[in-house]
Amino acid sequence: MAACGDYIRSQFPTIDDELYHYVEGILDSSKDDFEDGEEVYEAIGQVLHEVADKPEKEVRQICETLLAMLKGTTNGGDGENIHEKRQNGMNKVLNAPVHLGAMAATLEEQVEQIKSIWVTTRDDTMKVDAKKLEKAEAKLQQKQEKRTGQDSNPSKNNSIGNQSSDTASASQMMSKKESRMESKGGTNKTQDIRIENFDVAYGDRVLLQGADLTLAFGRRYGLIGRNGLGKTTLLRMISNKQLRIPSHVRVLHVEQEVAGDETSALNSVLESDTERSALLSREAELQALIEKEGGKNDTLGEELAKVYEAMQTAEVEKAPSRAGAILSGLGFSVERQSWPTKAFSGGWRMRLALARALFSRPDLLLLDEPTNMLDIKAILWLEKYLQCWPTTLLVVSHDRNFLDTVPTDILYLKGQKIEAYKGNYEQFEKTKGEREKNAQREYEAQQAKRAHVQEFIDRFRYNANRASSVQSKIKMLEKLPELKAVEKEAEVTLRFPDVIPLSPPILQLNEVSFRYETSKNSDYIFTGVNLTATLQSRICIVGENGAGKTTLLKIITGTLSPTRGTIHIHRNLKFGYFSQHHVDQLDMTVCPVELLQNHFPGKPTEEYRRMLGSFGVSGDLALQTICSLSGGQKSRVAFALMCAAMPNFLVLDEPTNHLDIESIEALGRALNTCQAGVILVSHDERLIRLVCTELWVCGQGSVRCIEGGFDEYRKIIEKELEA
Structure with missing residues (x-):
């Protein structure tokens, strides 16, 4: 040395x-x-x-x-x-x-x-x-930080989706062997992904600690867990390579909507296949060169033949029909597929982003609540399509039926760890219950054994004849593994406030028709709607996106006036209207307690906390800034804000977006027991079955009641998909 x-x-x-x-x-x-x-x-x-x-x-x-x-x-x-x-x-x-x-x-x-x-x-x-x-090491770290601070190249910043690194961070242990394989030009060609012993934090809060994640190629994983535990953050960490995975694995995270421009929806999807685009571009270049030289260059001809062979292997000719089928399944008509992307709203552009991901087939596809932007018909199509997904899929979803249909494995995020289960959600529930019972039995048996041995030690501790036996028992206790009692997650409870009963009639729509007055010749969205509701009503409105569901809700609540027909509303009827639009418009700079205080001043702080506690926003959550809450937690805050006005009729437009499975179950129970009337627009099959006693279908210019409920509606959709 x-x-x-x-x-x-x-x-x-x-x-x-x-x-x-x-x-x-x-x-x-x-x-x-x-x-x-x-x-x-x-x-x-x-x-x-x-x-x-x-x-x-x-x-x-x-x-x-x-x-x-x-x-x-x-x-x-x-x-x-x-x-x-x-x-x-x-x-x-x-x-x-x-x-x-x-x-x-x-x-x-x-x-x-x-x-x-x-x-x-x-x-x-x-x-x-x-x-x-x-x-x-400290001195070296200071120099590196100083050097990083002077670096103005944004591509070198290791942040998440252009967010500052102090919001979310990750650390990960990587074996020397894996590091060597990566550094030597990707000698590791496996498509399986192993992320071992990693931590993820959001600010000062640790979301995952010493966690392990294994994704086998070709498997479909459903990532579940309570709101706010870090599921979305984990997906972003993987997509931005802040959690290191093999460099040759192509990852696509459907998070941002497609930018609006003159590109048609169909071409936007086709362009997402970079290999196809490169082959077509090279073919055009070679054709131009061959024409320029009069076809005398054999080298160019040989290269063109190889390009044609690659195009045949990649099935380039079949690409437009495959892209069209995906767009059609997600609700784009043949006419809409030719529209420029700038002509679509944000929700439809998110569908385009999903279509591009399905068409390009990355090695690892990351989906975060893909059913939120879809109607029931598109959800059923997506479930069927993903059942044949050829690569690896990791999806965050709270749609119970989707989780029973698509995943081959469930990843359960709990206690800063990720537990892996084989099978769909139904199998997960059974296996999880059995594991918890076995773990609790093992813990109780060990506690009984410890108590029995300790009793022997206490009894003969000072008996010289039993000294060796006592020492043996003490050593045995020390060697016993430290088991912990099974910690059951607190049950989610949502509770709507009590209301004063009203005598009927409460709400009546008679021969209501509506069209937007942009042009006298514009088509009616629906005509001849007759709807009657009481405080005992549990009505669910379903239909394809664009069929007029939200428009009907706005007419009911008085935001829009009908073009024809009449509406009769009880003079003491007070609507509580909930939509994802209201969630997005919450003041993100204040905490939930301050939000209620600003809208309903003059009450003690304990009263605001009680209102929030009715919807599961308690403890430190009630004092965090709303921007730091998860999507599901923000939805609960919006519920509390709506109910602070004491409505006696609830009009809910897609209330399950971003709620976890336990919260959706709790919402269903709360709506069944609340004293207010309920009109609900939802695509969540589980909630519809839990709550609704009447099913109204928007479509083909009308709103009609279906006898047989959701089962009959599902049969109608499945026949349409098969046609």
Whole structure:
């Protein structure tokens, strides 16, 4: 090591003592592990670059020389071959036989002599001083932070979706073998993904700690867990490569809507296949060159033939029909597929983003609540399509029926860990229940055993005849594994406030028709609607997107006036209207308590907290800024704000968006027991079955009641999809 130290000093005369000892310590502690100069450069190259502004090639050559010194293939400064030195100390040559029995008889006197035979010593001067190492690492960290702060290139910033790095962060352990495989040009060609022992934090809050995630190629994973535990954050970490996965794995996260421009919807989907676009572009270039040279260049002809072969393999000719089928399944008519993307609303552009992802078929597809933007018909189509998905799928969803139909595995996020279960959601519930029962039985059995053994110890602790037995029992207790009681998640409860009953009639729509007055010749969205509701009504309105469901709700609540027909409303009827639009318009800069205080001033803080607590926003959640809450938690705040006005008739437009499964179940129970009337627009099959006693279908210019409820409606849709 002395030779290495002298060499480092000669090449870097300005290196300070702390960094010198740091580099020397790394070389000494890892000299047996280094296999080539590249590994030496990975270990100390960055530090050497910090010391002096030398070209990378020169620093790599220095690392090669240091490796040669460490391995003994070159001579050190004192002229003696380093390899000839014993790494664990000096050998001692015995000049006479040793009688171990005699030496053991006088062990205390002969201990040094025995050690000289059996124990090799290490020169303590070669060890790294822990304090010096800590100082050197701190100094290096400061230099790196300063350097990063001066770096103005945004592509080097390791943030999540252009968010600042202080909002969400991740750390991950990676084995030396995996690092080496990545650094050597992707020798690892597996499509399986293993992310081991990683942490994810949002600000000061730890979401995942020491978690493991394994995604086998070709499997479909449903990621579930309560609102606010970090499911969406985890997807963003994977898509932005803040959690490292093999570099050759193509990842696509459907999160941003498609930008609006003149590109048609169909072409927008086709352009998402970069391989197809590159082949078509190269074909056009080669055709132009061949025409220019009069077809006399054989090399160009051979390349064009290879391009045609690749196009045939990639099924380029079938791409337009495949893209059209995907768009049609997601609700785009043939006419709409030719519209420019700028002509679509945000919700339809999100559908376009989903269509592009399904068409391009990445190695890993990440979907976050894909059913939120879809109507029931599109959801049923998507479920069927994803059942044949050829690569790896990781989807966050709270749609119970979707989770029963699509996933082959369930990943359950709980207690800062990820638990893996085989099968769909229904199988997950059974397996999880069995695991918890077994774990609780094991815990209770161990507690009983501990109590029994402890009773024996306490009874005979001072009995000399039983001393050995007592000590044996004490050791046995110490060796028992520490089991914990099963912690059951708190049940979600939502509670709507009590209301004063009203005598009928409450709400009546008689021969209502509506069209937007943009033109006198515009078509009616619906005509001849007759609807009657009481405080006991549980009406669900379904239909394809654009059929007029939200328009009908606005007419009921008085936001829009009907073009024809009449509406009769009880004079004491007070609507509570909920939609995702209201959630998005919450003041994100205040906490939930302040939000209620601003809208309904004059009440004590305890009253605001009680209102929020009715919808599961309690404890610290009620004091966090709304922008830091998850989508489901924001929805609960919006529910509390709506109910603070004490409505006696609830009109809910897609209330399940972003709610977790437990919250959707709780919402269904709360709507069944509340005293207010309910009109609900939803695509969540589970909620519809839990709540609704009347099913109204919007479509084909009318609103009609279906006998047979949701089962009959589902049969109608399935027939349409098969046609």
